[in-house]
Amino acid sequence: EAQVTQNPRYLITVTGKKLTVTCSQNMNHEYMSWYRQDPGLGLRQIYYSMNVEVTDKGDVPEGYKVSRKEKRNFPLILESPSPNQTSLYFCASNKREGVNEQFFGPGTRLTVL
Protein backbone atom coordinates (compact mmCIF):
# COMPACT_ATOMS: atom_id res chain seq x y z
CA GLU A 1 0.00 0.00 0.00
CA ALA A 2 1.32 3.41 -1.00
CA GLN A 3 1.75 5.48 2.10
CA VAL A 4 3.64 8.04 4.12
CA THR A 5 4.37 7.02 7.69
CA GLN A 6 5.35 9.18 10.62
CA ASN A 7 6.62 8.31 14.05
CA PRO A 8 5.81 8.96 16.75
CA ARG A 9 2.16 9.85 16.33
CA TYR A 10 2.01 11.56 19.69
CA LEU A 11 4.81 13.03 21.73
CA ILE A 12 4.96 15.06 24.93
CA THR A 13 8.36 16.45 25.77
CA VAL A 14 10.02 19.23 27.72
CA THR A 15 11.71 22.39 26.58
CA GLY A 16 15.23 21.86 25.31
CA LYS A 17 15.16 18.10 24.92
CA LYS A 18 16.21 17.22 21.38
CA LEU A 19 13.76 15.13 19.40
CA THR A 20 13.35 13.66 15.95
CA VAL A 21 10.14 12.92 14.11
CA THR A 22 10.65 10.36 11.39
CA CYS A 23 8.94 10.31 8.02
CA SER A 24 9.12 7.58 5.42
CA GLN A 25 7.42 7.03 2.07
CA ASN A 26 7.30 3.88 -0.05
CA MET A 27 6.37 5.48 -3.39
CA ASN A 28 9.85 6.42 -4.58
CA HIS A 29 8.85 10.07 -4.58
CA GLU A 30 11.53 12.67 -5.13
CA TYR A 31 9.81 15.48 -3.30
CA MET A 32 9.09 15.50 0.43
CA SER A 33 8.10 18.25 2.83
CA TRP A 34 7.09 19.02 6.37
CA TYR A 35 4.12 21.14 7.43
CA ARG A 36 2.87 22.26 10.77
CA GLN A 37 -0.77 22.98 11.48
CA ASP A 38 -1.94 25.40 14.13
CA PRO A 39 -5.46 26.65 14.90
CA GLY A 40 -6.30 29.72 12.85
CA LEU A 41 -3.05 29.54 10.89
CA GLY A 42 -3.71 26.57 8.65
CA LEU A 43 -0.91 24.39 7.32
CA ARG A 44 2.44 26.05 6.87
CA GLN A 45 5.43 24.51 5.18
CA ILE A 46 8.54 24.13 7.37
CA TYR A 47 11.11 22.52 5.06
CA TYR A 48 11.10 20.68 1.80
CA SER A 49 13.41 18.42 -0.13
CA MET A 50 13.52 18.02 -3.87
CA ASN A 51 15.70 14.92 -3.75
CA VAL A 52 18.45 13.21 -1.77
CA GLU A 53 20.79 15.75 -0.17
CA VAL A 54 18.70 18.65 -1.53
CA THR A 55 16.72 20.51 1.11
CA ASP A 56 15.51 24.07 1.54
CA LYS A 57 13.53 26.23 3.89
CA GLY A 58 9.81 26.67 3.67
CA ASP A 59 7.82 29.42 5.30
CA VAL A 60 8.52 28.67 8.98
CA PRO A 61 11.92 26.92 9.27
CA GLU A 62 13.16 28.55 12.49
CA GLY A 63 13.89 26.00 15.20
CA TYR A 64 13.85 23.01 12.86
CA LYS A 65 16.38 20.95 10.93
CA VAL A 66 15.92 18.27 8.32
CA SER A 67 18.07 15.82 6.44
CA ARG A 68 17.57 13.70 3.32
CA LYS A 69 20.19 11.00 3.21
CA GLU A 70 17.90 8.45 1.61
CA LYS A 71 15.12 8.98 -0.86
CA ARG A 72 12.46 7.41 1.30
CA ASN A 73 13.23 9.15 4.61
CA PHE A 74 12.93 12.79 5.63
CA PRO A 75 13.26 13.25 9.40
CA LEU A 76 12.37 16.48 11.17
CA ILE A 77 14.72 17.44 13.97
CA LEU A 78 14.03 19.83 16.81
CA GLU A 79 17.38 20.50 18.43
CA SER A 80 15.98 22.48 21.35
CA PRO A 81 12.19 22.37 21.34
CA SER A 82 10.24 25.25 22.78
CA PRO A 83 6.55 25.53 23.73
CA ASN A 84 5.77 27.51 20.56
CA GLN A 85 6.61 24.39 18.59
CA THR A 86 3.65 22.60 20.10
CA SER A 87 1.70 21.73 16.99
CA LEU A 88 0.38 19.05 14.65
CA TYR A 89 3.04 18.07 12.13
CA PHE A 90 2.53 16.48 8.73
CA CYS A 91 5.01 14.99 6.36
CA ALA A 92 4.11 14.84 2.67
CA SER A 93 5.56 13.51 -0.55
CA ASN A 94 4.87 13.70 -4.27
CA LYS A 95 6.47 12.89 -7.58
CA ARG A 96 8.81 15.39 -9.08
CA GLU A 97 6.57 16.06 -12.02
CA GLY A 98 3.73 18.17 -10.75
CA VAL A 99 1.94 18.44 -7.46
CA ASN A 100 -1.46 17.17 -8.51
CA GLU A 101 -1.44 14.57 -5.81
CA GLN A 102 0.53 15.16 -2.66
CA PHE A 103 0.43 12.30 -0.17
CA PHE A 104 0.32 13.22 3.50
CA GLY A 105 1.27 11.21 6.52
CA PRO A 106 -1.11 10.67 9.45
CA GLY A 107 0.38 13.48 11.52
CA THR A 108 2.40 13.81 14.71
CA ARG A 109 0.92 15.72 17.59
CA LEU A 110 3.74 17.31 19.54
CA THR A 111 3.41 19.00 22.91
CA VAL A 112 6.39 20.85 24.36
CA LEU A 113 6.06 21.71 28.04
Next chain:
Amino acid sequence: DAKTTQPPSMDCAEGRAANLPCNHSTISGNEYVYWYRQIHSQGPQYIIHGLKNNETNEMASLIITEDRKSSTLILPHATLRDTAVYYCIVRVFNAGGTSYGKLTFGQGTILTVHP
Protein backbone atom coordinates in the same frame (compact mmCIF):
# COMPACT_ATOMS: atom_id res chain seq x y z
CA ASP B 1 -0.33 31.73 -6.20
CA ALA B 2 -3.83 33.14 -6.53
CA LYS B 3 -5.84 33.66 -3.38
CA THR B 4 -9.02 31.66 -2.81
CA THR B 5 -12.18 32.43 -0.88
CA GLN B 6 -14.38 29.72 0.56
CA PRO B 7 -17.37 29.81 2.89
CA PRO B 8 -16.31 28.88 6.41
CA SER B 9 -18.91 26.18 6.83
CA MET B 10 -21.66 24.27 5.04
CA ASP B 11 -24.15 21.58 5.91
CA CYS B 12 -25.44 18.76 3.78
CA ALA B 13 -27.89 15.92 4.30
CA GLU B 14 -26.57 12.41 3.90
CA GLY B 15 -27.22 11.05 0.43
CA ARG B 16 -27.61 14.47 -1.12
CA ALA B 17 -25.09 16.25 -3.29
CA ALA B 18 -22.67 18.57 -1.52
CA ASN B 19 -21.66 21.58 -3.60
CA LEU B 20 -18.68 23.44 -2.24
CA PRO B 21 -17.88 26.77 -3.89
CA CYS B 22 -14.53 28.49 -4.25
CA ASN B 23 -13.76 31.94 -5.61
CA HIS B 24 -10.40 32.57 -7.23
CA SER B 25 -10.94 35.76 -9.18
CA THR B 26 -7.21 36.51 -9.55
CA ILE B 27 -6.32 33.14 -11.05
CA SER B 28 -3.84 33.33 -13.89
CA GLY B 29 -3.78 31.30 -17.06
CA ASN B 30 -1.27 28.69 -15.93
CA GLU B 31 -2.75 28.06 -12.51
CA TYR B 32 -4.71 24.95 -11.69
CA VAL B 33 -7.45 24.49 -9.12
CA TYR B 34 -6.82 21.75 -6.59
CA TRP B 35 -9.10 20.38 -3.92
CA TYR B 36 -7.95 18.59 -0.80
CA ARG B 37 -9.82 17.59 2.31
CA GLN B 38 -8.81 16.92 5.89
CA ILE B 39 -10.85 14.65 8.08
CA HIS B 40 -10.54 15.49 11.76
CA SER B 41 -6.78 16.17 12.13
CA GLN B 42 -5.77 13.39 9.73
CA GLY B 43 -3.37 14.20 6.93
CA PRO B 44 -4.93 16.14 4.06
CA GLN B 45 -6.14 14.01 1.19
CA TYR B 46 -6.04 14.94 -2.47
CA ILE B 47 -9.45 14.93 -4.15
CA ILE B 48 -9.24 16.38 -7.64
CA HIS B 49 -7.69 19.11 -9.75
CA GLY B 50 -8.41 20.89 -13.02
CA LEU B 51 -7.36 23.71 -15.30
CA LYS B 52 -10.43 24.79 -17.23
CA ASN B 53 -12.42 21.74 -18.19
CA ASN B 54 -14.77 20.02 -15.82
CA GLU B 55 -13.22 16.99 -14.19
CA THR B 56 -14.64 13.90 -12.55
CA ASN B 57 -13.11 11.03 -10.66
CA GLU B 58 -14.30 8.38 -8.26
CA MET B 59 -14.47 10.83 -5.40
CA ALA B 60 -15.92 14.02 -6.82
CA SER B 61 -16.58 16.34 -9.74
CA LEU B 62 -14.99 19.71 -10.29
CA ILE B 63 -16.84 22.39 -12.19
CA ILE B 64 -14.80 25.42 -13.25
CA THR B 65 -16.59 28.45 -14.67
CA GLU B 66 -15.72 29.57 -18.16
CA ASP B 67 -13.88 32.65 -16.91
CA ARG B 68 -12.11 30.41 -14.37
CA LYS B 69 -12.80 32.85 -11.56
CA SER B 70 -14.69 30.33 -9.51
CA SER B 71 -15.21 26.61 -9.16
CA THR B 72 -17.43 24.12 -7.38
CA LEU B 73 -16.51 20.79 -5.90
CA ILE B 74 -19.39 18.35 -6.03
CA LEU B 75 -19.66 15.28 -3.85
CA PRO B 76 -22.57 13.57 -5.60
CA HIS B 77 -23.88 11.47 -2.71
CA ALA B 78 -22.45 12.76 0.54
CA THR B 79 -21.96 10.34 3.41
CA LEU B 80 -21.17 10.93 7.07
CA ARG B 81 -17.55 10.06 6.30
CA ASP B 82 -17.35 13.07 4.01
CA THR B 83 -17.56 15.38 7.03
CA ALA B 84 -14.24 17.23 6.79
CA VAL B 85 -12.52 20.52 6.05
CA TYR B 86 -12.31 21.06 2.29
CA TYR B 87 -9.52 23.18 0.89
CA CYS B 88 -9.51 24.87 -2.49
CA ILE B 89 -5.96 25.66 -3.65
CA VAL B 90 -4.85 27.48 -6.75
CA ARG B 91 -1.30 27.13 -7.99
CA VAL B 92 0.90 26.57 -10.96
CA PHE B 93 1.02 22.90 -11.88
CA ASN B 94 4.76 22.45 -11.70
CA ALA B 95 6.23 25.55 -10.10
CA GLY B 96 9.97 25.65 -9.76
CA GLY B 97 12.29 27.05 -7.17
CA THR B 98 11.08 27.66 -3.66
CA SER B 99 7.46 27.17 -4.65
CA TYR B 100 8.04 23.66 -5.86
CA GLY B 101 5.58 21.29 -4.34
CA LYS B 102 4.33 23.71 -1.73
CA LEU B 103 0.63 23.78 -1.17
CA THR B 104 -0.73 26.91 0.48
CA PHE B 105 -3.75 25.95 2.53
CA GLY B 106 -6.29 28.57 3.49
CA GLN B 107 -8.96 28.11 6.14
CA GLY B 108 -11.14 25.91 3.97
CA THR B 109 -14.81 25.00 4.32
CA ILE B 110 -16.01 22.82 7.16
CA LEU B 111 -18.55 20.48 5.59
CA THR B 112 -20.84 18.71 8.01
CA VAL B 113 -22.94 15.88 6.64
CA HIS B 114 -26.03 15.19 8.72
CA PRO B 115 -27.93 11.88 8.93
